[in-house]
Amino acid sequence: xxxxxxxxxxxxxxxxxxxxxxxxxxxxxxxxxxxxxxxxxxxxxxxxxxxxxxxxxxxxxxxxxxxxxxxxxxxxxxxxxxxxxxxxxxxxxxxxxxxxxxxxxxxxxxxxxxxxxxxxxxxxxxxxxxxxxxxxxxxxxxxxxxxxxxxxxxxxxxxxxxxxxxxxxxxxxxxxxxxxxxxxxxxxxxxxxxxxxxxxxxxxxxxxxxxxxxxxxxxxxxxxxxxxxxxxxxxxxxxxxxxxxxxxxxxxxxxxxxxxxxxxxxxxxxxxxxxxxxxxxxxxxxxxxxxxxxxxxxxxxxxxxxxxxxxxxxxxxxxxxxxxxxxxxxxxxxxxxxxxxxxxxxxxxxxxxxxxxxxxxxxxxxxxxxxxxxxxxxxxxxxxxxxxxxxxxxxxxxxxxxxxxxxxxxxxxxxxxxxxxxxxxxxxxxxxxxxxxxxxxxxxxxxxxxxxxxxxxxxxxxxx
Amino acid sequence: xxxxxxxxxxxxxxxxxxxxxxxxxxxxxxxxxxxxxxxxxxxxxxxxxxxxxxxxxxxxxxxxxxxxxxxxxxxxxxxxxxxxxxxxxxxxxxxxxxxxxxxxxxxxxxxxxxxxxxxxxxxxxxxxxxxxxxxxxxxxxxxxxxxxxxxxxxxxxxxxxxxxxxxxxxxxxxxxxxxxxxxxxxxxxxxxxxxxxxxxxxxxxxxxxxxxxxxxxxxxxxxxxxxxxxxxxxxxxxxxxxxxxxxxxxxxxxxxxxxxxxxxxxxxxxxxxxxxxxxxxxxxxxxxxxxxxxxxxxxxxxxxxxxxxxxxxxxxxxxxxxxxxxxxxxxxxxxxxxxxxxxxxxxxxxxxxxxxxxx
Numbered sequence: 001x002x003x004x005x006x007x008x009x010x011x012x013x014x015x016x017x018x019x020x021x022x023x024x025x026x027x028x029x030x031x032x033x034x035x036x037x038x039x040x041x042x043x044x045x046x047x048x049x050x051x052x053x054x055x056x057x058x059x060x061x062x063x064x065x066x067x068x069x070x071x072x073x074x075x076x077x078x079x080x081x082x083x084x085x086x087x088x089x090x091x092x093x094x095x096x097x098x099x100x101x102x103x104x105x106x107x108x109x110x111x112x113x114x115x116x117x118x119x120x121x122x123x124x125x126x127x128x129x130x131x132x133x134x135x136x137x138x139x140x141x142x143x144x145x146x147x148x149x150x151x152x153x154x155x156x157x158x159x160x161x162x163x164x165x166x167x168x169x170x171x172x173x174x175x176x177x178x179x180x181x182x183x184x185x186x187x188x189x190x191x192x193x194x195x196x197x198x199x200x201x202x203x204x205x206x207x208x209x210x211x212x213x214x215x216x217x218x219x220x221x222x223x224x225x226x227x228x229x230x231x232x233x234x235x236x237x238x239x240x241x242x243x244x245x246x247x248x249x250x251x252x253x254x255x256x257x258x259x260x261x262x263x264x265x266x267x268x269x270x271x272x273x274x275x276x277x278x279x280x281x282x283x284x285x286x287x288x289x290x291x292x293x294x295x296x297x298x299x300x301x302x303x304x305x306x307x308x309x310x311x312x313x314x315x316x317x318x319x320x321x322x323x324x325x326x327x328x329x330x331x332x333x334x335x336x337x338x339x340x341x342x343x344x345x346x347x348x349x350x351x352x353x354x355x356x357x358x359x360x361x362x363x364x365x366x367x368x369x370x371x372x373x374x375x376x377x378x379x380x381x382x383x384x385x386x387x388x389x390x391x392x393x394x395x396x397x398x399x400x401x402x403x404x405x406x407x408x409x410x411x412x413x414x415x416x417x418x419x420x421x422x423x424x425x426x427x428x429x430x431x432x433x434x435x436x437x438x439x440x441x442x443x444x445x446x447x448x449x450x451x452x453x454x455x456x457x458x459x460x461x462x463x464x
Numbered sequence: 465x466x467x468x469x470x471x472x473x474x475x476x477x478x479x480x481x482x483x484x485x486x487x488x489x490x491x492x493x494x495x496x497x498x499x500x501x502x503x504x505x506x507x508x509x510x511x512x513x514x515x516x517x518x519x520x521x522x523x524x525x526x527x528x529x530x531x532x533x534x535x536x537x538x539x540x541x542x543x544x545x546x547x548x549x550x551x552x553x554x555x556x557x558x559x560x561x562x563x564x565x566x567x568x569x570x571x572x573x574x575x576x577x578x579x580x581x582x583x584x585x586x587x588x589x590x591x592x593x594x595x596x597x598x599x600x601x602x603x604x605x606x607x608x609x610x611x612x613x614x615x616x617x618x619x620x621x622x623x624x625x626x627x628x629x630x631x632x633x634x635x636x637x638x639x640x641x642x643x644x645x646x647x648x649x650x651x652x653x654x655x656x657x658x659x660x661x662x663x664x665x666x667x668x669x670x671x672x673x674x675x676x677x678x679x680x681x682x683x684x685x686x687x688x689x690x691x692x693x694x695x696x697x698x699x700x701x702x703x704x705x706x707x708x709x710x711x712x713x714x715x716x717x718x719x720x721x722x723x724x725x726x727x728x729x730x731x732x733x734x735x736x737x738x739x740x741x742x743x744x745x746x747x748x749x750x751x752x753x754x755x756x757x758x759x760x761x762x763x764x765x766x767x768x769x770x771x772x773x774x775x776x777x778x779x780x781x782x783x784x785x786x787x788x789x790x791x792x793x794x795x796x797x798x799x800x801x802x803x804x805x806x807x808x809x810x811x812x813x814x815x816x817x818x819x820x821x822x823x
Contacts, residue, residue, distance in 0.1 A: 041530055048526045051486055108672070112489040116498060130524030131486030136522055141672035255526050256534075257483035319483040319499050373581070 006181035007033045007149075007229045008462035009455070010169055012156055012222045013188035015045025016132075016444055017426025019139035019163065020451030021186040021458070023107055026146045026454040028459035033180060035154040035171055037189075037217045042253075043152060044136030045190050046214035046398060046427070049255040051115065051132060051344070052125040053444035055097040061089060063328035066123045070094050073437075076124075080437035088407055089433050089445045093442075096449040101126055104448070117316055120285060125441040132444075156189070156222050161229040164419040183462035184421040186454045187411070188447075191399035191427050192220025193240065194252060199396070203239045207299035211245050216252035223428055231419070232412045235431030241438050242292020245395030246320045247302060257319040260390050263291060264378050265315055265360075266307035267349055270298040273332065273341030275349070281376035283363065289438050292394040303392045304335055308384040314360055331387045340426060350381045355419035398443070402431040409454040421461050423454040429444075466547055466809050474508045474544065477535050487521040491667075492818045493537070494521070499821060507637045507676070512544035513807070513814040516660055517749045518667035519748075523648055528617050529746075539748025550637075554627040558802055570758040570799060578791035583789065584611075594797040604783045605790065608702070617797045624801040629809050636817050646819035653815050657682055668746055681735030685763065689729020692766070695722035699798075706733050711777050720769060729767035733760040759804040762796040 011018045014036025014108035026032045036043050041225065058067050064345045077085055101111070110129035121127075128135040129332040143150060151173050158170040168181045192198045194216045227233055232398030246454035255281045263279050264287075270276050277294050281287055293305045312322075325331035328346050332339035356366035358380060403411045403424045410418035426447040433446060468472075478497050481487070484677050487495040493514050500507060518540050527533035552561025590604050602610075653659060660679040669675050699718040702708040712718050737760045743749060769789035778787060800806075 041528075115485050115488055119484065130520060131484075131526065133526045134486075134520075134524035135673050136723070168605075234816060250532055253526075253531065254482075256486070257480050257527070317479065317482050319480050 006183075006333045008183050009186060009458045010035065010180055010182035010184075011035075011186045011188060011455075012159075012169065013186075013190060013426070013427060013428075014043050014150075014152075015188065015190060015447065016047035016135070017428075017447035018045070018188035019136065019188070020448050021188055021423075021425050021455035022143055022148050023146065024138065024187070024452040024455030024460040026143070026148050026455075027057065028456050030462050031438070031453075032148045033182070034148060034150045035156060035169065035180070036150060036152050037219075038063070038215060040152045040153065042215065042217070043140065044133060044215075045218060047136055047444070047447065049131045049214050049350045050128070050135070050441075050444050051256070052121060052127040052441045052449060053100070053385070054125050054439060054441035055445060056094055057098060061101075061126075063113050064123065064126055068124045073097075073124075073433070076439055077442070080439050081434055082437070084380075084435050086432050091406075092407060092453075093433060093445055093449045094292045096452075097445045099446070101450070104135075107142040109135050110138070114444055120318075121440060128399075129155060138426045148339070156225070158410050159185070159222060159225040159229065159421070160299035161226065161231075161422060164230065164413040164415075164417065164422070166419070166422045176320070182424065185460035186409075186451075186452070186458050187222050187226060187403065187424045187428055188424065188451060189222040189425045189428055190218040191218070191224060191240075191401065193218055193396045193399045194337075195219040203447060206296055206301055208360070209393060210242070210265040210296070211247075211249050211254065211258070211393050211395045211415075212251075212252045213245060213397050214252075218398075218427075220399075222397075223401070223437075224307070226411065226422070227408055230414045231422070232404040232414055232416075233401060234404040234429075235402050235435055237399070237401045238342045239431075239436050240292075240398035241289055241397040242296065242394045243288050243397065243402075244291035244295055244305070244392040246318060247393040248393035249393070249395065254395070258395065259288070260305060260310075260318055260392060261288070261315040262305050262307050262318075262388075263388060265311040265384060266305060267375070268303050268305050269337070269342060269345055270303050271300050271337065273337045273345055275345060275371070275373065276303075276376075278295075278373045278376050278381060279308050280375045282377075285440065291392070292396065295392055296394040301394055301456060305392055306331065306335070306382065307388050309340075309386055310380065312361075312388055318390060320390070322390055324386045324388055326385045326387070328382075328387060331389055335391070344380050347378075349375070349382045352382060353381055370454075397428050398429040400435060402427070402429045405429045405432055405450075408457050409450050410457070413444035421458070423458050425454040465551070466508060466544060466606040470543065470547070471503075471505050473506065473816075474477070474540055475503045477509070477537060477540050478503045478508075480533055480535050481537065484527070486526075487524055487537075490520045490524075491516065492815070495539070496818055496821065506543045508541075509548045509632075509822075510636050510814055510817060512548060513757075513810040514818060515541040515545065515567070516667065516705075517542055517747055518660065519670070519744060519747050520662075520668050523668060523671045525648045530711065536746065536748065539746065542748040548632070548810065551703060552628045552810070553802055554624050554804070556633070560737040567758050567761070570762065570795065573796045573798070574791055577794050578787060581791055581794075584609070587746040590783075601782075602785055606787050607709075610790070612795070613794065614657060616748075617794060621797055621800050625806070625809060628801060628806065629813060632810050633813050636813060646816040647708045650812055654812050657763060668744070669739070677735060678739055681732045681739065684728040685732030685760075688725045688732055688762065688767070691721050691725025691745035692729060693725075695719075714774075719774065726771045726774075729763050730771070731763040736760055739766075756804040758799065761801065762792060762803075765792045765795050 008030035009032045011022045013036045021031045022034045056070050057064050067102050112127050114127040128376045153173045160167040165184045168179050170179050193432055194212050244260055264284050267275055268279050270363050325334055327399055328343050329339045332342040333352045344379040352368035352371045354367055354369050356368050363377050366375045366379045368379045405424050406418050411422040411424050430446050493511050519538055521537050522528055525535050529536040550559045569695050605732045666674045666676045769792050773785045775790050
């Protein structure tokens with residue numbers, strides 16, 4: 001085993017939180033190494049697939065409209081979470097989010113106005129020019145300029161932590177085992193959503209039909225090692241962010257382009273040809289993240305969104321072509337659904353649609369009556385061929401199980417005491433703030449704010 | 465037309481872009497593609513001629529190779545763009561010939577034209593080396609012969625470019641008149657090269673490397689070209705209207721304009737050629753290397769020989785230099801419709817369409 005010179009701070013992970021921690025630690029004077037499991041082309045964890053972050057601002061900016069106060073931010077958080085949040089950490093995330101844009105810009109990050117079709121986020125979320133991979137490119141370029149050592153394809157094999165004190169990390173890089181020592185370590189290695197075995201342990205066989213939307217490298221090994229070494233966990237292992245994605249998506253890394261936004265525009269049926277949930281419950285941005293788990297509970301973890309020609313151009317185009325038929329029966333045969341059942345489902349649905357004026361941009365009065373479940377908004381007759389169908393599967397974005405931390409991002413051990421030199425940032429500790437539910441762009445806020453704190457704290461510890 | 469496999473590849477890649485849209489504020493290509501859901505060959509051609517091949521969207525793409533989606537928009541559009549130059553060239557046979565041979569064809573044409581001019585001058589009993597230049601340019605090539613040759617070449621080039629432009633415009637599926645809304649904005653974009661720094665900063669020239677050189681070199685080339693054109697035009701007016709014959713004094717307007725333009729045409733093409741050497745091959749722009757290189761070389765030689773002529777016009781070398789300069793200019797003129805010059809035409813028309821669609 002090769003020993004390499006020890007560092008002040010080792011950062012495990014290579015996404016947004018990891019690079020924010022590394023840069024903050026380096027700027028505070030520490031020598032820093034970044035251990036990124038992915039190869040260079042796929043560096044950046046799930047941050048590669050992100051596009052914005054949520055931030056407090058008290059006046060309009062170049063790219064943000066209006067204002068977004070701390071109170072509104074906090075109440076948004078509470079509303080998605082059922083009030084179950086750690087307020088001390090949530091307040092830190094919210095207050096410090098206001099200082100992030102300037103800090104990010106200094107590291108070369110560029111911004112843009114809200115993307116077409118996401119204008120509802122233009123007030124609360126600041127968009128990265130070119131998206132998350134461009135953001136990560138800027139951070140890596142900055143890290144390089146600052147003299148931070150970055151190891152790619154560095155797979156953590158073991159973390160040596162004794163009595164809450166980190167000693168070293170064993171990594172496998174390019175077929176070679178190395179031991180890296182550091183005075184402090186920042187764990188920013190994300191969740192375990194790409195670890196199919198772990199998902200199976202938690203979800204059972206159902207997990208085999210999940211599609212992992214992001215990086216295949218988030219296997220949660222550092223998280224598991226720390227939990228084994230006596231760190232306190234937070235969050236339910238079953239809690240995850242999962243949306244409906246096209247069933248034809250690749251198993252990993254399909255990112256943003258495999259999601260489907262057509263659900264509120266038609267009906268969704270399971271493999272028996274039955275509807276199973278109110279497709280028009282609320283505006284799509286508030287509901288899209290429940291559909292992953294809804295589909296996970298259906299037989300075979302598959303469902304089909306069906307729309308007709310009236311709305312075919314009303315939603316964001318998908319990367320996969322729709323399955324097209326000129327009758328419901330023909331569509332059922334193409335989807336291998338029982339044709340009589342699907343025809344009956346559509347017929348009953350059409351009979352139950354009450355008259356109303358369709359308004360796709362608001363909670364309108366178009367609903368069904370007498371169905372179980374009813375569709376409570378945007379219900380229109382499904383009667384204009386050609387009919388389009390998209391097959392849907394649960395697409396898992398991230399998991400909530402993580403490391404419990406204090407306000408300095410120090411990892412708390414099972415005795416309730418903070419570790420002397422283990423810090424955590426990003427998705428691996430997001431469960432401290434959000435145990436369930438999600439606010440668009442908040443994961444990047446957590447990563448940036450707590451990444452910076454963890455980097456500064458780790459650097460301060462190393463200097464002692 | 466574009467081969468089916470290129471169209472299918474383009475359709476697949478741009479459908480991914482359309483479902484993602486992260487790049488939409490880099491340049492006009494993305495807002496333009498978001499206005500459609502399917503991409504026919506003509507749409508690809510239009511988008512390809514809006515693209516400056518900067519690379520921002522490749523480096524920012526989470527689906528770029530080696531990702532299995534293999535999205536590389538600059539390389540896709542570079543291929544389509546090169547094919548569109550050939551497709552819209554008129555007469556078609558010449559377009560193909562120049563695409564196949566590029567640089568070597570250009571040099572051969574240069575040698576042939578120079579020999580022809582030399583032979584014509586000798587056959588005509590002109591004073592090529594005997595004079596010390598005091599007899600003037602028209603002692604080497606009579607003014608009438610010069611006007612006839614270059615006038616005929618210019619008319620041919622204008623016809624060829626007009627036909628090419630009209631066919632491109634027709635396929636771009638827009639109105640047939642170039643006047644109307646959109647022209648003003650397109651002119652502004654073209655004169656300022658706005659989209660080479662559309663996102664506020666200069667475009668990338670490599671991953672996270674943003675330098676202004678490409679834009680500046682292009683400005684030197686473009687404005688150098690225009691100044692030389694202005695110099696020639698003023699000289700023609702001097703000759704035709706006022707009867708003032710060349711060579712003109714060093715402080716005269718044609719010489720001042722030509723010298724300034726010539727300087728731009730030395731620096732600009734040299735810089736662009738040097739920058740090309742450092743381009744990331746992943747951007748896929750190497751296919752047009754021959755055409756691009758020939759155009760840049762001819763611009764550079766036009767300027768070099770022109771300035772040499774200016775400096776040595778009172779020496780014995782004047783006669784030969786004049787023939788070389790005229791040969792270079794004539795070959796540059798004749799190859800305009802079959803080289804990188806056409807990007808100015810097609811990109812300008814594409815920008816008009818872009819602004820007509822609401823930008």
